[in-house]
Structure formats: structure tokens, C-alpha cells
Amino acid sequence: ENLVALHGAETIAAVMVEPIAGSTGVLVPPKGYLERLRALCTKHGILLIFDEVITGFGRIGTNFGAERLGVTPDIMTMAKGLTNAAVPMGAVAVRNGVYDAIVEGAPTGIELFHGYTYSGHPLAAAAAIATMELHREEDLPGRARAIEPLWQEATHSLRDLPNVIDIRDYGLIAGIELAPRGGKPGQRAMEVFRRCFDSGVLIRVTGDIIALSPPLIIEPKHIDRLYGTLSDAIRAEAA
Structure with a gap:
């Protein structure tokens, strides 16, 4: 206004x-x-x-x-x-x-x-x-809506991991914000990206934010693998 x-x-x-x-x-x-x-x-x-x-x-x-x-x-x-x-x-x-x-x-x-x-x-x-x-x-929109609760639960399971300072999600979108390393913005998230990639999981990072937007045909086993791999990578970059 x-x-x-x-x-x-x-x-x-x-x-x-x-x-x-x-x-x-x-x-x-x-x-x-x-x-x-x-x-x-x-x-x-x-x-x-x-x-x-x-x-x-x-x-x-x-x-x-x-x-x-x-x-x-x-x-x-x-x-x-x-x-x-x-x-x-x-x-x-x-x-x-x-x-x-x-x-x-x-x-x-x-x-x-x-x-x-x-x-x-x-x-x-x-x-x-x-x-x-x-x-x-x-009915892919309906499928996304049905699996959304599981997606959200998995997303928020990361909330107590080292350096996780915020989590935002809606539908099948999620953002996990990490605390940046002093004087090296974006480095921590990029290292998490590399660890996930080496483990066969592709994520996206923007600055120190991990942005997730999975296929609408994602299944519970895929969510488990994605967040298990991501959790391990975040822990590995705790320092």
C-alpha cells in the first residue's frame, strides 16, 4: 500500500x-x-x-x-x-x-x-x-496430497540435527536451512549436496538452504532413503 x-x-x-x-x-x-x-x-x-x-x-x-x-x-x-x-x-x-x-x-x-x-x-x-x-x-495431485503427511514428518525429523536452524514445507516441497560456516556462506550446504550425490541422492541447494522437490510418484521407501541419506550428510558436516 x-x-x-x-x-x-x-x-x-x-x-x-x-x-x-x-x-x-x-x-x-x-x-x-x-x-x-x-x-x-x-x-x-x-x-x-x-x-x-x-x-x-x-x-x-x-x-x-x-x-x-x-x-x-x-x-x-x-x-x-x-x-x-x-x-x-x-x-x-x-x-x-x-x-x-x-x-x-x-x-x-x-x-x-x-x-x-x-x-x-x-x-x-x-x-x-x-x-x-x-x-x-x-490423479497425481491427489497422490501428492495423500503422501504429504509422511513427507512432512520426514522433513521435520531433521529439526534437531546439527546446524539446522529452520525448516519450511508445504505440499511436496521442503526447505532445510543450515547455519553457514563463518566467512564461507553456502559451503556447508554444498558439502551436504556432494555427500548426498556420492550416495546416489540428488538434492538442490541455494545458499545454505537445502531445497527439496521430489517426483510426484515418490513412495515411502524413497522418502526413507532420501531423508536417511540427507541426515547422514548433515551430521557429517557438523563441524
Whole structure:
């Protein structure tokens, strides 16, 4: 609200956020944050854009993060899960009002004169269709929701390990934040990454935060192996 007052709503075209910030370390929004953001954007005529590249396609137990979090954006971007990341592809969904503004405001001919050489690539389109069919047939969002309690229990089992200073999770996403080594930020998490990799487990680190985002077909035995390996690696890097 203060930024709108400072700069003027007419200078702000849109606000773009991840429903749950992934690449910055799995930052789950405080209760009411997205609802308040939606209300402010609506009040001042500012478009609200959700980047659903991470939270979309079942990651947090629903088709999209907006659905589970109960906030509807004006525009939604998506990728990765659209084709199971087998082939690069991205897409944008917009509400009716945005669509109508583009179509009705366009000159005769092409409504949105914008595109790339590889737009609508048949291989990517085929991968997307196959992926969406599997999502429906196997109810992958429902599967993620069902195994979420076990995932959360395993995630929080790390809370008393050396140098674990915070744990954040939602759906099948988790962030384990480690205390950095003095003068060597990121080193501890990277060493944990290397130990896990050498043991056949692939994790992701961003700074000193371990970010986990498993396949939606993960099974209890995989969760046990993942967190067992991760626990051993964190203990080994206690110094």
C-alpha cells in the first residue's frame, strides 16, 4: 500500500509473485499475505501474476498453488510440470477480462503479435498432452496430497540435527536451512549436496538452504532413503 501511494497505481502494471517462493529457499507466505496482495491489486487496478512453475501441476496437492491457497490471480505462468520437464515448454493462462482486453483491443489480424520460432513445437505439445493424461489417469495431485503427511514428518525429523536452524514445507516441497560456516556462506550446504550425490541422492541447494522437490510418484521407501541419506550428510558436516 505504501509503494502504491509513493509511486502511484498508474505506474504499476502488475505484481508478480510465486505462491510459494522456491528458488529463494522455499519461503511459504504468512497467513493472509496472498489474500491481502489480491485485495490491494484489485483495489488499485493492478494485475496479479502468479509464477506457478514450481507450485503448479500437483506439487502442493492441487492442480495449481492458487487453488489450494485460495487466491485467484489475473495471469498465471507455468512450465516444467507441463511436460514433466522432458521437453522445454511454457504457457500462460489469463482470466477472461485480460483475454478480452487483448483480443478486443487488437487491430485486425493477429490478436497477440508475439511468438518464437519454436512456439507450439509438436514434440513439446505431444509431451504436454501425454503428461496431462497421466495427471488425470493417476490423479497425481491427489497422490501428492495423500503422501504429504509422511513427507512432512520426514522433513521435520531433521529439526534437531546439527546446524539446522529452520525448516519450511508445504505440499511436496521442503526447505532445510543450515547455519553457514563463518566467512564461507553456502559451503556447508554444498558439502551436504556432494555427500548426498556420492550416495546416489540428488538434492538442490541455494545458499545454505537445502531445497527439496521430489517426483510426484515418490513412495515411502524413497522418502526413507532420501531423508536417511540427507541426515547422514548433515551430521557429517557438523563441524
